[in-house]
Amino acid sequence: MSLIRQTLKHFARINGILAKRLLSLDNANVQNRYNNSTSTDDPSQFPGAKAPFVSNLKLIEHTDYDAIPIYRVMDSDGYISDDSQDPQLSKEVVQKMFNDMVQLNTMDKILYESQRQGRISFYMTNFGEEASHIGSAAALEMRDLIYGQYREAGVLVWRGFRIDQFIDQCYGNCDDDGRGKQMPVHYGSKELNFVTISSPLSTQMPQAVGAAYAMKLRPNNDACVVCYFGEGAASEGDAHAAFNFAATLQCPVIMFCRNNGFAISTPSHEQYKGDGIAARAHGYGMATIRVDGTDVFAVYNAMKLARKYVLRENKPVVFEAMAYRVGHHSTSDDSTAYRSADEIEVWNSKEHPLSKLKSYMVRKGWFNENDEKEFVKDVRKKVLKQINVSEKKLKPNWKEMFEGVYSEIPAHLKEQMKELESHINTHRNHYPVKNFQE
Ligand SMILES: Cc1ncc(C[n+]2csc(CCOP(=O)(O)OP(=O)(O)O)c2C)c(N)n1
Numbered sequence: 001m002s003l004i005r006q007t008l009k010h011f012a013r014i015n016g017i018l019a020k021r022l023l024s025l026d027n028a029n030v031q032n033r034y035n036n037s038t039s040t041d042d043p044s045q046f047p048g049a050k051a052p053f054v055s056n057l058k059l060i061e062h063t064d065y066d067a068i069p070i071y072r073v074m075d076s077d078g079y080i081s082d083d084s085q086d087p088q089l090s091k092e093v094v095q096k097m098f099n100d101m102v103q104l105n106t107m108d109k110i111l112y113e114s115q116r117q118g119r120i121s122f123y124m125t126n127f128g129e130e131a132s133h134i135g136s137a138a139a140l141e142m143r144d145l146i147y148g149q150y151r152e153a154g155v156l157v158w159r160g161f162r163i164d165q166f167i168d169q170c171y172g173n174c175d176d177d178g179r180g181k182q183m184p185v186h187y188g189s190k191e192l193n194f195v196t197i198s199s200p201l202s203t204q205m206p207q208a209v210g211a212a213y214a215m216k217l218r219p220n221n222d223a224c225v226v227c228y229f230g231e232g233a234a235s236e237g238d239a240h241a242a243f244n245f246a247a248t249l250q251c252p253v254i255m256f257c258r259n260n261g262f263a264i265s266t267p268s269h270e271q272y273k274g275d276g277i278a279a280r281a282h283g284y285g286m287a288t289i290r291v292d293g294t295d296v297f298a299v300y301n302a303m304k305l306a307r308k309y310v311l312r313e314n315k316p317v318v319f320e321a322m323a324y325r326v327g328h329h330s331t332s333d334d335s336t337a338y339r340s341a342d343e344i345e346v347w348n349s350k351e352h353p354l355s356k357l358k359s360y361m362v363r364k365g366w367f368n369e370n371d372e373k374e375f376v377k378d379v380r381k382k383v384l385k386q387i388n389v390s391e392k393k394l395k396p397n398w399k400e401m402f403e404g405v406y407s408e409i410p411a412h413l414k415e416q417m418k419e420l421e422s423h424i425n426t427h428r429n430h431y432p433v434k435n436f437q438e
């Protein structure tokens, strides 16, 4: 409620009719903005909605509201039009942002190819969304807890997840923290406060809200939860449950939607009919912010603001980062079947987050072509070398597939484990047992 309305309400109580009239005029003004209609004198008393009565009948279309604007700092050429929005980050921080984006990009290219060569079973690239990952991760504290979907590898790069950790996970070998139980790209790190990725969409969303609720109950809490999800995942029932829990329980969580325009082959205009995901925040009673997700500084500034808000208010924020999924959905997809190469090219060149940041750095005198080439060469070398190492490592003992889910293995699983053991022992020649730890 605005301060004016609050003050008028106070007057209405002590000053009677005159102030009551003023209040109803103010109600009419508020209503006129949205409804273009007049309100009657009595404010409604329904417990379910605080709204004035009106006498003209009208359906309110979602198009009656203006679209939520997209905050950006840099334009496509890396120019900052309003200097007051420049986060004024040091050369070192900007260089780390750029290098982390380049590392992610380089690693993605090689691992994507390694799947094509049949060396790993599956892969998902992050092309076009690098700035959303790095800009948001850079604005957080390490104590903030992250729940990811699967296309947020840059957040892990920023937090210090190493190349060997990425590649061991993709190979599901004995040094993979997930012990080979999950598909590639389902990373997780207790040390880096990054909850392990789960394949079924949106399951992380109510979990993240629950974790934020637990944080809120801690005395002197100074950490928040960030939950990443795609605009496609936002159609799942779990997403709606999470939004409502976050709003009603007032949880310090940033619900970070990566709106990259596609959910596999479903374009966003078929995915929803409202004003993106940001507008849903209003329906659930949450604050929201929409940013250009290809602009690392916009994401950074907005994330700083969102973090401050969720911790100060103990309330959630819906954050929508607009970008474009430049790569195929995964190695199981060929996106040229449902979109044009020309469209992809725009987002892979002029609108690419790396090209914007590079232009900014060139102007600052912080970019060195040679250094970048050397950096890419170095990352390529490390990734290729690690692939050779990771693929030679043994797989975890096959028995581990029964372990680590329940604190105590239930009887029926113990029985299955025994059956499998005798089966493998009988048919040893037919299984690659030598590739597994004893
Ligand atoms: C519950 C569930 N339904 C369907 C799938 C199959 N699936 C995997 S990813 C995906 C698209 C998700 O799109 P979006 O949330 O926009 O994320 P993006 O891939 O664009 O990053 C679908 C349908 C799944 N993993 N889980």
Ligand SMILES: [Mg+2]
Residues within 6 Å of the ligand: 230, 231, 232, 258, 259, 260, 261, 262, 263, 264, 325
């Ligand atoms: Mg998507």
